[in-house]
Amino acid sequence: MCSAGCSAKSHKAVELPEQETEAGFVQRTTKETPHCVMLHNEDIICISSIDWDFIWQGHQEIMATLAQEGNRVLFIENTGVRTPNFRDLPRLRQRIRNWLRGVKGFRQERDRLFVYAPLVLPFPYSRVARWINRALLTTALQRWMHAVAFRPSIVWSFLPTPLACDLIRALDPEVVVYYCIDDLSSSSRAARRITKSETQLFRRATLTFVTSEKLRVRAAQFSDRVHLFPFGVQFKKFEDVRNRPDEVPAELRDLPKPVVGYVGGLHQWIDQDLLVAAAQRLPQASFALVGPAQTDLSRLLQCPNVHLLGRKLHDDVPRYTKGFDVGMVPYRLSEYTAHVYPTKLNEYLAMGIPVVATALPEVTRFNAEHEQVVAVARNVDEFVQAIETAVREDSALLSKRRIEIARQNSWENRIARMSALIEQSLSTRRATERRWQELLHRVYRAARHRLIRTVTGVAMAYLVLFQTPFIWWVAEPLRVAAPPRSADAIVVFAGGVGESGKAGGGYQERVKQAVDLYREGMAPWVIFSSGFTFAFQEAEVMRELAVAHGVPASAVILETKARNTSENVTFVKAILEEHGWHSILLVSTPYHMRRAVWTFRKAAPSVTVIPAPVPSSQFYAHERGANLEQMVGILHEYAGILIYWWRGWL
Numbered sequence: 073m074c075s076a077g078c079s080a081k082s083h084k085a086v087e088l089p090e091q092e093t094e095a096g097f098v099q100r101t102t103k104e105t106p107h108c109v110m111l112h113n114e115d116i117i118c119i120s121s122i123d124w125d126f127i128w129q130g131h132q133e134i135m136a137t138l139a140q141e142g143n144r145v146l147f148i149e150n151t152g153v154r155t156p157n158f159r160d161l162p163r164l165r166q167r168i169r170n171w172l173r174g175v176k177g178f179r180q181e182r183d184r185l186f187v188y189a190p191l192v193l194p195f196p197y198s199r200v201a202r203w204i205n206r207a208l209l210t211t212a213l214q215r216w217m218h219a220v221a222f223r224p225s226i227v228w229s230f231l232p233t234p235l236a237c238d239l240i241r242a243l244d245p246e247v248v249v250y251y252c253i254d255d256l257s258s259s260s261r262a263a264r265r266i267t268k269s270e271t272q273l274f275r276r277a278t279l280t281f282v283t284s285e286k287l288r289v290r291a292a293q294f295s296d297r298v299h300l301f302p303f304g305v306q307f308k309k310f311e312d313v314r315n316r317p318d319e320v321p322a323e324l325r326d327l328p329k330p331v332v333g334y335v336g337g338l339h340q341w342i343d344q345d346l347l348v349a350a351a352q353r354l355p356q357a358s359f360a361l362v363g364p365a366q367t368d369l370s371r372l373l374q375c376p377n378v379h380l381l382g383r384k385l386h387d388d389v390p391r392y393t394k395g396f397d398v399g400m401v402p403y404r405l406s407e408y409t410a411h412v413y414p415t416k417l418n419e420y421l422a423m424g425i426p427v428v429a430t431a432l433p434e435v436t437r438f439n440a441e442h443e444q445v446v447a448v449a450r451n452v453d454e455f456v457q458a459i460e461t462a463v464r465e466d467s468a469l470l471s472k473r474r475i476e477i478a479r480q481n482s483w484e485n486r487i488a489r490m491s492a493l494i495e496q497s498l499s500t501r502r503a504t505e506r507r508w509q510e511l512l513h514r515v516y517r518a519a520r521h522r523l524i525r526t527v528t529g530v531a532m533a534y535l536v537l538f539q540t541p542f543i544w545w546v547a548e549p550l551r552v553a554a555p556p557r558s559a560d561a562i563v564v565f566a567g568g569v570g571e572s573g574k575a576g577g578g579y580q581e582r583v584k585q586a587v588d589l590y591r592e593g594m595a596p597w598v599i600f601s602s603g604f605t606f607a608f609q610e611a612e613v614m615r616e617l618a619v620a621h622g623v624p625a626s627a628v629i630l631e632t633k634a635r636n637t638s639e640n641v642t643f644v645k646a647i648l649e650e651h652g653w654h655s656i657l658l659v660s661t662p663y664h665m666r667r668a669v670w671t672f673r674k675a676a677p678s679v680t681v682i683p684a685p686v687p688s689s690q691f692y693a694h695e696r697g698a699n700l701e702q703m704v705g706i707l708h709e710y711a712g713i714l715i716y717w718w719r720g721w722l
Contacts, residue, residue: 110491112142114498115222117213117243119229119236121253123149123170124187127337127364128386129415130253130303130483131230137487139185144222146213147187151205151235152196153256153266167191178216188216196233197265206238213243226494229277232256232270240276246501247494250277252287253303255411278497281490283413284434301490302434304483305418313390314423314475320395321388323381327358330463332428333396334359335389336416338380339366343404343430349452351375354459362392393423398462401429402455413438417446422478424471426462428455442477536697543698547706550663552683559682560653561629562586562595563644565660565668566610567602569637578661578691579610583617585659585686590623594657598623599647601631601640637664637671637712638721645676655680661689663709670713670722 116138120131124147131147139145149170170189171177177189190209195201217223228249229236240248250273256266274280274294281301282288291298324331332354338361348371351359355377364383372378384392393399399420403409413434420427427446429435439446447462449455536542564586566579579602586598598618602610611630619625629647634640648656660668662685672681692702716722 110141110488111138111226111494114143114226115224116143116145116226116228117224117245118145118147119151119227119231119239120147121150121153121230121256123166123189124181125166125170126150130251133304133306133483134228134251134487134490136182136185137483138491139182142184144184145186146216146222146224147181147185148239149187149189151190151192151209151231151233152194153231153233155195164194176212176216178212186220188212192235196235202234202238205235206242209235209239210242213239225498229273232273233266234269237269237272237276240273247278247497248273248276249279249281249490249494250274251281251283251301252291253283255287255290255408279493284411285437286411286433299490299493301486302413302438302481303415303418304481304486305415305422305478307422307479307482307484310390310393310419310422310478311475313394318391318394321391323379324360324392324395327360327379328356328377329358330397330459331358331360331395332398332400332459333362333393334400334402334416335362335393335419336414337363337366338369341403341406341409341412342367343402344369344371346402346404346430346452346455347372347378348375350456350459351378353452353456357459360392360396389419390423393419393425396420396423396425397466398459399423399425399427400459401427401432401435403430403432405430405432418478418481421445421474421481424475426466426470426474428458428462430455445474445477537703538697538699540697543703543706544694547663547709550666550706550709551685552665552669553662553685554682556589556592556594556657556684557682558593559595559655559657559680560651561597561599561648561656562589562684563599563601563656563658564614565601565634565637565640565658565664566614567604567634567636567640569640569660569664569668578686578689579614580617581686581688581690582659582661583614584621585684587618587621587623589657589659589684590618590627597627597629597651597653599629599631599644599656601634601644603632603634603639637668638675638716641668641671641675645672645679648676648679654678655682657682657684659684659686661685662692663706667709667713667716667722671716674720674722 116135118131118135122129122131124132135145135147149167167189168191170187171191173179174187174189177191179187179189181187190212192205192208193201224243225246226249227240227243227245227247228251229240230251230253232250232252252270256270271294274291277295278297280291280295280298282291282298283300283302285300288298288300319325324333347359351357352375357377359375359378360381361372361378362381362384365380369380372380381392399416401414401417403412403414410433412432414429414432417427417429417435417438429446429448431448431450435446435448439448447458449458564582566582589595590598600611600614600618602614604610609632611632615625615628615630618628631640631643631647634643648654656679658665658668658672658681665683665685669681669683672679691705694702698706713722
């Protein structure tokens, strides 16, 4: 039965090419069309965490089903969750072969289903590699999509890497589905850096599907659109084998009974210690392990009643399962397996055989939902006892119950329910988009009003700043001047102080002001303070100008180290103290005088400062408003006062 409100439809047998299954089997069989109306006529991009030719799992099952239902699917093979090592060389070679099999990496596997084997830099967390890979992949995808008129409405990702997130942003589909099937961050040290991008994907996804309760709890921290969908079983295929009088494979038929079996990859998560101990405690039983070796199995090879049958055709998975008296899930308990939902669980149940498993959280949850249909063992003693009890107490009634549970967990039901959620999301999105014209008009009207307000504001600001004396009114507090009177010396600040802070400007008008004051007999000495040097030392140039206009060279003192107003004051103060002088006429630009006087007041309070700025500054010459450079000069002075106050120089 279909739980998503789907209607029945006729079967249609389709010949499928060879594929590997989760158990390491090669699939080469016909596939029945599901009895459900699912997604139809959509373009879907799948960002997979495995390659298409890898062990057949939910990735291929879901995408093959969606393609068979009338959708176009592009299956992007795994781009990696960690930097490869020496052991990954065979996978890298296979990726190159896959790329060469197609056109620039693209190939068609079956009707409406395409596979892309991208060549990328194998550094998933390097910013440089990520930038390069993003450019390569988006360019290749855009060209292919343009060539086949492919417009993805759905991106379905099994991979939460930074590159996967980048692709989703670039593709900008209507619906994003993230199917979280593993806790990748706990699968290896190298993959722990994936947490940040996975969190981003949880938040970005329109729908998040997970395969275990622990994954659901984790995803729910970031999204309220999380749905639990453990991997399913191809129930019809197992049902056909179960109902046929076919003999089991000879290598199982000839083994001593009972046969305790396992189908799946023989990987690092298999508890070999548990299996060895169980085999020793049950010497009369045969332990048959069907699947490819993915780790060192030397401990199992030493047990005479443990039989490693290796990789098999996918068509034979149900036949081998039928040859078991008991199916087992002998996984080690770890952070990684705490998030794992064993797919083989439903395969055993679909064949009607009893199941014995270690106490994985997902197995415990499954048992709670299905009235303890699986025997759960927490140690070797319980594992052995559960096998013995399963063989002794099995019955037709129990077998029928197991089969019905497997029917409820079929891929047909899983994909139909997923499709219903996706269809609902698409409908909601498209209903919103049907109002795009009205919304667009509103946006344009709002944008037009913003533009008018902006242009008006800019025009008003221009008129106020450039065509009125507003800036000079703002700058007036910076000006300070007093009628000239006799003093011990005339002090001239140059070197860029005042004006816009540019050294070498305005010194001529300051020299002229000093010369005029000297000629009027206001002081017998002139001090030029500037540490600026371009082609010549600025203080020396100022002295030559003053001498050329009648000031005796013997009346000129140079200070050539100061680089700012504070240093001007400090070094001039030393000169004044050396000569015993207590009053000066201070010459600088009009709007620099306030800072210069306040700095003197702080650093040399005993010195009487008579501000005598240049009467007419070329830099600040104006008719009405200020120009941009003059505004910067005024701003520079106010900023200088704030900085000097902050540093305690005022």
